[in-house]
Amino acid sequence: MARSRQTKQxxxxxxxVRRAPHHPDAKWVYEEVSREIPNISLGTVYRVLxxxxxxxxxxxCRQADGPSLYDANTHEHLHIRCTRCGRIEDVPPVQLPDxxxxxxxxxxxxxxxxxxxxxxxGICPSCAGIVQV
Amino acid sequence: MARSRQTKQxxxxxxxVRRAPHHPDAKWVYEEVSREIPNISLGTVYRVLxxxxxxxxxxxCRQADGPSLYDANTHEHLHIRCTRCGRIEDVPPVQLPDxxxxxxxxxxxxxxxxxxxxxxxGICPSCAGIVQV
DNA sequence: TTCCATGCAAACGGTTTGCAATTCT
DNA sequence: AGAATTGCAAACCGTTTGCATGGAA
Numbered sequence: 001m002a003r004s005r006q007t008k009q010x011x012x013x014x015x016x017v018r019r020a021p022h023h024p025d026a027k028w029v030y031e032e033v034s035r036e037i038p039n040i041s042l043g044t045v046y047r048v049l050x051x052x053x054x055x056x057x058x059x060x061c062r063q064a065d066g067p068s069l070y071d072a073n074t075h076e077h078l079h080i081r082c083t084r085c086g087r088i089e090d091v092p093p094v095q096l097p098d099x100x101x102x103x104x105x106x107x108x109x110x111x112x113x114x115x116x117x118x119x120x121x122g123i124c125p126s127c128a129g130i131v132q133v
Numbered sequence: 134m135a136r137s138r139q140t141k142q143x144x145x146x147x148x149x150v151r152r153a154p155h156h157p158d159a160k161w162v163y164e165e166v167s168r169e170i171p172n173i174s175l176g177t178v179y180r181v182l183x184x185x186x187x188x189x190x191x192x193x194c195r196q197a198d199g200p201s202l203y204d205a206n207t208h209e210h211l212h213i214r215c216t217r218c219g220r221i222e223d224v225p226p227v228q229l230p231d232x233x234x235x236x237x238x239x240x241x242x243x244x245x246x247x248x249x250x251x252x253x254x255g256i257c258p259s260c261a262g263i264v265q266v
Numbered sequence: 267t268t269c270c271a272t273g274c275a276a277a278c279g280g281t282t283t284g285c286a287a288t289t290c291t
Numbered sequence: 292a293g294a295a296t297t298g299c300a301a302a303c304c305g306t307t308t309g310c311a312t313g314g315a316a
Contacts, residue, residue: 041298064195091240107224110255121248
C-alpha cells in the first residue's frame with residue numbers, strides 16, 4: 001500500500017514551516033529551503049506541503065485572496081487575519097452556542113451543519129504601529 | 134467626477150445574477166448573458182460584476198477554492214456551503230456573543246476585532262438525495 | 267465631443283501535472 | 292529491483308489588464 005518515503009526535501013520543508021516566524025506560504029518555504037537544497041523545485045515544495053497536510057503534520061489555510069498559508073500548529077485553534085498585510089495569527093478556539101447552530105440548520109435546507117468556518121479580521125500590531133489611515 | 138454609464142451589458146449581467154437559481158460564478162453569468170449579447174466578453178462580465186459589487190447592487194463571495202460567486206441578495210446574511218458541490222445557500226445572520234469577541238481580542242495581539250467571517254458547511258439537499266457515502 | 271465602457275487577447279499569480287531521471291527501501 | 296519522489300517545464304484556472312474601438316452622455 002505504498003508507504004511514504006523519507007527524504008531530505010520533506011524534512012527540510014517541515015523544519016522550515018516549523019521555524020517560520022509567521023504562517024508561511026509556499027514561496028517563503030521554497031526560498032527558505034532553497035538555502036539548504038539549492039535545486040529543490042517549487043513543485044516539490046507544493047507536493048511535500050500537500051503530503052505533510054495529508055499526514056496531519058501541518059495544516060493548510062486556504063485563503064480567498066492570496067496564497068495558502070501553512071500552519072505548524074496542529075492543535076485546534078482559529079485564526080485572525082490582518083486586513084492590511086494578510087498575516088495570520090492563531091487564537092484559541094471558541095465554542096459557538098448549540099442553539100445558534102440549530103437555528104442555522106433550521107433556516108437552511110441542509111440536514112446537518114457539519115462545518116463551522118470562523119475567522120476574524122483586524123489590524124495586526126505591526127501594521128497598526130507603522131501605517132496611519 | 135465620472136458617473137458610471139448605463140449599458141446593456143451592465144443591465145444584462147445584473148438581471149442574470151438576479152434570476153440565477155443559485156449564486157452564480159462569472160462563467161455562468163457569461164454563458165447566460167451570451168445568449169442575449171453573443172459577443173460579450175468574459176472580461177466585461179468580470180468588470181461589470183466588480184462595478185455592481187462596488188455599487189452595492191450585488192455581493193461578491195470570494196472562495197478559498199473555486200471561483201467567486203455573486204449574490205443578488207444585498208440584505209445582511211450568512212452562507213452555508215455544500216461540501217460536495219460547492220453550492221452556496223443563504224442563511225439569516227446570527228449575532229456572536231460580545232464576550233466571545235472580547236476573548237479573541239484579548240488572546241490576539243490585535244487591538245480590535247473588526248471583522249468576523251462566519252460560514253457553515255454541510256451537504257446540500259440535492260447532493261444528499263443523489264449520492265450516498 | 268468627451269471619456270467611460272467594451273472586446274479581444276495576452277498576462278497574471280498561485281498551483282498542479284506529465285514526464286523522465288533519481289533515490290529511497 | 293521496484294516504486295515513490297524529484298526537478299523541470301508546461302499547463303492550468305480564475306481573474307486582471309493594456310490597448311484600440313465603440314457608444315453613452
